[in-house]
Amino acid sequence: MSGTDDSNAFVPSRRTVLVLGAAAASTVVTVRPALAQTAGSVLNCEIPVPGPQAGGSYIAPDGSLVAPGTPGAAPPLARPLRGEEVKNLLRSGSTPAGVDSASAQAYANYIRRLQAGMSGFTCYASLQMPR
Amino acid sequence: MRHELALRIGPVAFRIGSAWRSPLDALARLYAGYPAPEDGLCDFTVRLEPERPWRRFIRPSVAIRGDYILPDAAPLSLAHGLLAAEMGMNLQMALGQRTWLLLHAATVEKDGRAIVMTGESGAGKSTLAALLGERGWRLMGDEFALLDIGSGALLPFPRAISLKNGAIGVMEAEVEAGRFGPRLAGTPKGDIRHLRPNAEAIARMDEGAKPALILFPRFGEAAAVRGVGQAEVFMRLTQASTNYVALGRRGFDALTDLVRNVPALAIDYPDTETAVGLIADFRRELAA
Amino acid sequence: MAGPAYIADSPGAVTKVALDGLAVLFHEPSGMTHIVASPAPEILEALQEGPADLAEILRRLSEVFDVEPLPSMGRGWGGVDSATRSVPAAMPPPPQPSPIKGEGAFAEALAARLAELEAAGLVRRA
């Protein structure tokens, strides 16, 4: 494709079929600041589960925070998870040392729900490809 | 700060301050032969300091701080202080670099043509660049490529190469012992040993090169080469750049120019020697 | 089909570079880069004539293209040059062909595209 003739790139010279696409499809991807690839070189990170703001809360299987002692919920982790442990947990489901698999799923879901500004978010973001 | 050291690597100057002496001693040995910044003027400040005041003495732990800081960063043990200094410099570049478009990529050059190799960690680009740097190519950098926005040239940033686990043995067989830093066992990323680039890479650290090929190497697969479409290259390079968004329009112009003017290939390789052979073939084709 | 009318930025606000059938847009007012696939660039183009609601956008597109709500069997994702396009890894997979056709399908598909463009800030309500 010629790189310079941009202005006419989408003006067809003959009638072309234009497909609008399914409602759930996506045709716009926005470039976001990316730290993921460099994270290994810049950051040795940890994620507390849960963050200090919610210390003592239990973590429900869906990752939400619930009152201490809620049946079926996982207790808070005594130590933060290291970046490598989080990566393995999220990518292959392998459980961190000393954690049963049901709790590990709850912790994984908690981490997936982290948002910017919450403790552990930059660590989580650095382990992911940009959304 | 109690101890400090200034270093210039290509166009970027750092000052590193530390509460302890040992990380800076290790850094000075590793970067022997590098120039000092002119008049001591530095672009970035790195600080290695105790997380809490008493942690300078009791179970010393090195927090990585500086001009730019990430929350959630965990401290390293003092035994890994050299790694902390290296990560501190990387962190300043990743978060604070606003002059050049920064790509997370290794770069080697021959006859004025540069090959940019990028990919996720573990793709083997560091090892590949280190080995090419000993086999007749000039190593421009194993971690960050700096794209000059006006000229489209790549600038060298020949930091010490960070070798991990298996790559350490590969390079120990290739390079004299005096260019290695200490072996750092049991870091959060496994075993790490730093390697000082050779004398040519350091002597020519102010000499840029035109990008001639963008490579997306992937280690551990049967040898294969495929072309990569421009849109995919653009997307992958924005994901490899920490400052693309912050550079605004200038970043857009520089990156679209690069993508339209430089061919790109993805290569799979089962071992480093195979990749070195493939890259030698590319070079002949580019020269032809 | 009365509904909200949409406006796109003036051409000077967006720099477009075509790469392999996709377009990379630099949007000056936001400083953001968007990678867009068909039919997003065509919709933005159609809005250059002025504000328009869904029906009017569809009419403008139909003047230039044979508009279909969903890809027919055997056709790739999107309409323009789909045969030669390489889809980047980070783009979503092509939508599955569906038997739904008719007015509603056009409106639904176009509304989804406009919602994406609006969320990205590339079009706004008039």
Next chain:
Amino acid sequence: MSGAALLVRALREPGSIGACDWNALIGAARAEQLLGSLAFRMEGQAVPARVEAIFAAARREAAHVRTRALWEAEMCRRALAPLGIPVILMKGTAFHAAGLDASLGRSVGDLDILVPRDRLDAVEAALVEAGWERLKEAGGYDDSYYRRWMHELPPLIHKDRDRMIDVHHTILPLTARPRPDAAALIEASVILPGTGRDGQVAMSPGHGFGSRGEPNLPIATRSGAVEGGQHPAPHPLHHSPAANGPPPHPGEDCLRVLAPADMVVHAAAHLLADGDLAGGLRNLWDIDRLLREFDSPDFRATLAARARLHQLDGPVARALRLSSRLYGTPVAAGRLTLADRLFEARLLARNGWGQERRKLLRFAFYLRGHWLRMPPLMLARHLWTKAVMR
């Protein structure tokens, strides 16, 4: 000289900086979020090449910062336009949107807006509808604390743009002793022309902001008249709030900023009546720039009256004294008190490596920050709950 003191001297008198510890100056400026402002102040001064490159990059980045800040404001405007309420930009975004001198190189983090308190729920719902998400756990202690006692909603963050918005309904926590008149703030606010439905282009970069940042964005007063704002004519924001017209137009879809005197009152409240003075040098720099730009006999009288109205005459007077002391702001501010000297020392507690110094003093101001926000019993309960949660 501490890094912060060197930074203050460079900002006040750029020409006085000859051979200095440039590394310390830049380190302190980055740590205080003032590198952009410093880079504009030092423009045209003879500085070493590497330093000039750092300043040039900072000036370029400032343009991008401005674009992102104004874009966030515009996306917020689009989300809230259907509500037809006055939406008032505050702090950094407001300085940029109004093209004020204070915006030169000014960093902007969160978007701060002020809206009528009785529309908070509708505002929050509209923002959530447009892609902003709650940061704090809904119904948790922090969330409830915010809703009951704070002057703002719990922070929201946009899911795609990763930017935070602070939605205020007044300028101090409800627990603080001064009670600013939020209705008067809104009543006196000034419309930014070109921010309505069809005027988005006016918010784009390059408009209202010359290469040296002369404010040239015409500002309409509430009555809707657009007044000439070309430099060097007096800035239209100089009009006293009393000159404004009828109450907010129903169906309004444009953005506003606070009236000039209220802007200064808010900046002083933010610096001195709330929080622990961390990053205070930048907030004080805002005050210096605003005072210099707005200064006139009328303005001084209006500022005094508005400070009294909002029960913030003490903080405003102290802000003037500190600004005059540190940045040489030409205002009749009076002598520094003993307490002022503690504030000065707190503001300058940063060395040339960017590290904070004077731990005890900073801790004292941390306690003061909480003290200002809360009655003693409530403070004890708050700190207790926070400590137990840790």
